[in-house]
Amino acid sequence: MSYVRLVNVTKRFGDVIAVNNLNYEIGKGECFSMLGPSGCGKTTTLRMVAGFEDLSDGEVWVGDRLLSSPAKNHYTPPENRNFGMVFQAFAVWPHLSVYENVAFPLRIRKLDEKEIDQRTMDALRATNLVSAKDGSPDFLSGGGKQRVALARALAINPDVMLLDEPLSSLDPHLREEMRFEIKDLQMKYGFSIIYVTHDQSEAMALSDRILVMKLGVVQQIDTPLNIYNHPANKFVFSFIGLSNFLSAKNENGRAKVVNHNGQLPASFVVPEHLAGETDVSFASRPSEIDFTTMEDPEGLHGVITRKAFLGEIVDYQMQVGDQFLRVQKGRRDPGPEPGESCAVKFLRPFWYAENE
């Protein structure tokens, strides 16, 4: 059942269309991410859902409550939406104690002292901040400050948690840890999440479904697995996970890698839907390529130009004509050395028009 619903939501800033006819629905308790490069309209969308930004067109609903609709001249202010918000910047007040930072939205709502204390302490316990409650948040690390912001959003017992790149100011190790903390809090409190990020691995780790956005326009909405396995287009393929693209010419249905004179695998057949395209792009993921023998008819030939140990995996750069491929194998797999000729086989290639 849909809980939060965006219907034809559009936002224009002068000539810029920041968000273009956006539609999606989120279930109760779902973790939904909006993923896309900087400037694609994620923050603007979140601010419209929160009520900090007017819509140019469209409607925002929660359950059967209309929150925003310029056409119907309807607007519910943020404080009546019961949404928790956490931003990228640590929006905590250094002159207030950690406790008072968390209690602040409850005081604004004029709850009685007993309830304020109960909810504040609950939120502090859930975020492991009880021992820090009397000090200033200034004494906390970045992760600690962001926990204060989370606790403050939790204290109002939100129906929906709106998170705008909440972990991007933290170091990578802490970022990973905090993902799981957010997920645990969601399990405990049951709120829905709209999570905005430009970090695909973060979106993959947290989300039930991901929306991929480019220049204000939705590219795909699906589960992390489906987005990874069945990307809707070249942009989604390149934005999720690591990607390789080899430029090729379509010669009567057989693809010929540009500037590559060696043996071409028999399996380089251009799919039917690209029959009309002369310039095609052969896409693969570094983890979905295997080394094979030079005699394998399915192998594409090249030379290893770089080999880097990344701990658990080994990252190869392979030159194919004047183009390069990245190949990643486990560190226990034997692999060629720099300067060696080699052949690779593609486990699950994708094809796109070169200028899609």
Ligand SMILES: Nc1ncnc2c1ncn2[C@@H]1O[C@H](COP(=O)(O)OP(=O)(O)O)[C@@H](O)[C@H]1O
């Ligand atoms: N207040 C504003 N005035 C004018 N343009 C804006 C404003 N806010 C955002 N934009 C523009 O809208 C587009 C989307 O911005 P934003 O929603 O912040 O993207 P993201 O969060 O995905 O990085 C960008 O082109 C940005 O420059």
Ligand SMILES: [Mg+2]
């Ligand atoms: Mg943003």
